[in-house]
Amino acid sequence: MPGLAKYFVAIAAVGIGGYYYYYGDVAKMSDEDYKSAGSVYDFTVKDNAGNDVKLDKYKGHPLLIVNIASKCGLTKNNYQKITQLKEKYYEQGLRILSFPCNQFGGQMPEANGEEMVCHLRDAKADVGDVFAKINVNGKDADPLYKYLKHKQGGTLGDAIKWNFTKFLVDKNGQPVKRYSPTTDPMDIAQDIEKYL
Structure with a gap:
């Protein structure tokens, strides 16, 4: 029996060690700024040219934040409809923040800067303010996206x-709703109107 006890202790030690190796930063994550942020205005992101942008510049505006990709089966419809949302609601205050992301099937291969600008121009996609490419999942996820997922969890887990x-x-920088990738942007119009 003592030999069996040593075996279980060894297994437990390996398990704890493995957990710490892969998830050791979980303890640190609980102290990360994104969990104590009061709103999206507490975050600074990079624009498509690599410059810092403090999101408090959007105070007083409802925001639609979306992770975009150029080679996805959802791209054409989303680019078209997000452009329509901008055209319809920009003068009433809506701001759209688009974050290119290459985490899903490598479907956003374009580089930041001129290549991204040219792609969106060629696609006739006016998808609001376009920022630098980011990760939205994993330990390297952008803090803004960690915050959004923390505030508006998803179905079957919070991951994008x-x-x-x-x-x-909303106009106070509070995430109020999350929509799936397949939600048509125009189906969000009624919700947007509530927050204008």
Whole structure:
């Protein structure tokens, strides 16, 4: 029996060690700024040219935040409809923040800068303010996306499931709703109107 006890202790030690190796930063994550952030205005992101952008510049505006991709089966419809949302609601205050992401099937291969600008121009996609490419999942996920997922969890876990997941944020910078990648952007219009 003592030999068996040593065996279980050894297994437990390996399990704990393995857990710490892979998830050791979980303890640190609980102290990360994103969990104590009061709103999206507490975050700074990089624009497509690599410059810092403080999101408090959007105070007083409802926001639609979306992770975009160029080679996805959802791209054409989302680019078209997000462009329509911008045209319809920009003058009333809506701001759209688009974050290119290459985490899902490598479907956003374009580089930041001119290549991204040219791609969106060629696609006739006016998808609002376009920022630098980011990760939306994993330990390297952008803090803004960690915050959005923390505030608006998803179905079957909080991870972003695919390109074109959308978050609606009110005028106070509070995430109020999350939409799946397959939600047609125009189906969000009624919700947007509540927060204009």
